[in-house]
Amino acid sequence: MARSGNPAGEPEPVRRRLLAEATRLFAERGFESTSVQEIVTAAGVTKGAMYHYFDSKDDLLHEIYGRVLRLQMERLTKVADGPGTVTERLHAAAADVVLTTVENLDDSKIFFRSMHQLAPDTHKSVRAERRRYHERFRDLVSEGQREGVFRADIPADIVVDFFFGSVHHLGTWYHTDGPLSGAEVGAHFADMLLTSLRP
Amino acid sequence: MARSGNPAGEPEPVRRRLLAEATRLFAERGFESTSVQEIVTAAGVTKGAMYHYFDSKDDLLHEIYGRVLRLQMERLTKVADGPGTVTERLHAAAADVVLTTVENLDDSKIFFRSMHQLAPDTHKSVRAERRRYHERFRDLVSEGQREGVFRADIPADIVVDFFFGSVHHLGTWYHTDGPLSGAEVGAHFADMLLTSLRP
Amino acid sequence: MARSGNPAGEPEPVRRRLLAEATRLFAERGFESTSVQEIVTAAGVTKGAMYHYFDSKDDLLHEIYGRVLRLQMERLTKVADGPGTVTERLHAAAADVVLTTVENLDDSKIFFRSMHQLAPDTHKSVRAERRRYHERFRDLVSEGQREGVFRADIPADIVVDFFFGSVHHLGTWYHTDGPLSGAEVGAHFADMLLTSLRP
């Protein structure tokens, strides 16, 4: 199931293609409404091949989550641990998560529509990882509150839930061909967040 | 389709029970993962009875949406058309939608997990009704921007999407037995919204 | 079930309308594919009303058959027992059955598509009545063969089955708005029958 040690560097096109098509289809019609047959047909492979690379349909979803969770945490860590004032870092982190979300809008759609379909254990582990991500973000808010640059009369947790609700819902309204680019929406969202935190 | 002819006032217990159990189950495990059999068993009626009152499983979902959409629009209209400055009215509307959302958290969960499962036409009509609701809310923001009491450098549409993302995601984290009451969360959310709009 | 003694002469519109709509629908989509609900909706009455006038859906079909069987037997008897040579009478009977068939094309369609759906006993009684009809027709053929005006080297039964196959299949190809009137087709069919019997 894990990426097989492919010493030659071959890009495992089958596995990759399966994940890509599954992502597209899950985002388009939802996890439950996408059949394994549709996924393998779209990827141009057979069912047997899919069950060779993945344990189950659930496993496919889990892998998609793993990919996006790793990516987001990596980018947040880079910004949060980087240079700059807490205001600058929170602004950058907020703008960046909006940008990466609209750049991977399918992943985002899947996340909030289908997470509850995972087997309980898998579900729990995904939620735990997401919580760690939110905590890192919350720590930035708390840091600013302690320093007195952000208002402290709103719990940092609420601020995080407030902001990530907005981010997670991008999938329901944002369109690439709409009037605003991802960066522009990111700027507006980060502005609103920072403004709402002004003491 | 609604029927009364029930002079004693005990109105259509079968239909009502079906809607209640369907709401609970859809919120608990999602629309696609809930079978009609589970719904009718939970409601203590037969499948035939369900199909007497509803055209399909889809119709059940549609009715649930209709109920919540009507309720929200009604409450928003009352506040938005009521007395007070635009700041007061927007604050009240924002706090109120949070409160009614947590008071009907199952409806909210269903909305964002399952709406895309509706038949295209039904989906379209539900989205249209939701859009009208958002437009009424946006008009409040625009009104404040025109009056100069809200900053005008952020499109009102973005403000609405920003705020309602937060509201719609309450279902993923809010718990009745958590540290904050619905009214408290509503106050915080409304505060953040209004603060972020300060010129 | 029997036509209720309606002393006032009222035309029992409900019963009549049910039979008319059932005939139309059975011809259009077949007996099995027509639901009782569709029939009663088309007739503008309720299910309860239908079950007041008819014992079952089967009964409806049986009544339709009864009506057409009575009509055909009546017309054949009149011609066969009437004046004229056997050649004239057979020609007239053959032309007439074609004409009445195209004038009641729905009945004919139903007959051959749906008869086998009747309950065994009902089926048997309908077949028996149809056999009596065929026998009366066959007697005309036999009469001509005995008289020497028709060739006798073909069994009269085969002649009857040959001819009525053609008649019964009118429903699959004849259209009121086609190039030939029912009387013209009747003339051609009767001509072919009589010609094929020339000694």
Place this chain on the structure above:
Amino acid sequence: MARSGNPAGEPEPVRRRLLAEATRLFAERGFESTSVQEIVTAAGVTKGAMYHYFDSKDDLLHEIYGRVLRLQMERLTKVADGPGTVTERLHAAAADVVLTTVENLDDSKIFFRSMHQLAPDTHKSVRAERRRYHERFRDLVSEGQREGVFRADIPADIVVDFFFGSVHHLGTWYHTDGPLSGAEVGAHFADMLLTSLRP
């Protein structure tokens, strides 16, 4: 859809068995009154297996039709394009279609009872193929009429509908254990047809 890869020569027993049992059951009780469960039970396979080989119950019926249509067209072409006068060829074709019809009486029964149950598109394609068959037969009649060996005062189309009505109705009265063999009935039918066409 057909698959072989069966070097031993025992070709696709599952698919074949399903078609055979479906043919028998559709003839016996009609298409609508035969359940998929009855078919697969009779064929000794599971429902899943049936849906592996056929797209739907409709598809099963369509395949049955395809088989008989191909067979009939093939035999007609052989006779019609063969040697002999047009009288000889029409007689041979007429006698032959009667013979193959009684040899595949189940197919014939199904054809006229159940064709209208097909999905509109499938229905249309089956009718089109049957029309081509009738046209080839009609061409023989027209040929004789042009040559002056058949009477020309009856439209060839009517002659074809007249004759095929008789053929198609064999299923409603012919029994293998009756007094006449298929070949004898074929001879009588062909005689009647040719006689009725004598100028």
Place this chain on the structure above:
DNA sequence: GATGAATGAGCATTCATTCAT
């Protein structure tokens, strides 16, 4: 006479998964 809510058995179809090859 007439209603329409309710029944309950039955229907065609789907689908994730397994396994002999």
Place this chain on the structure above:
DNA sequence: TATGAATGAATGCTCATTCAT
């Protein structure tokens, strides 16, 4: 590695009929 035939349980839905009112 990879195939695809086969499974078997589940799904949403239909429908002729009944019956209290």
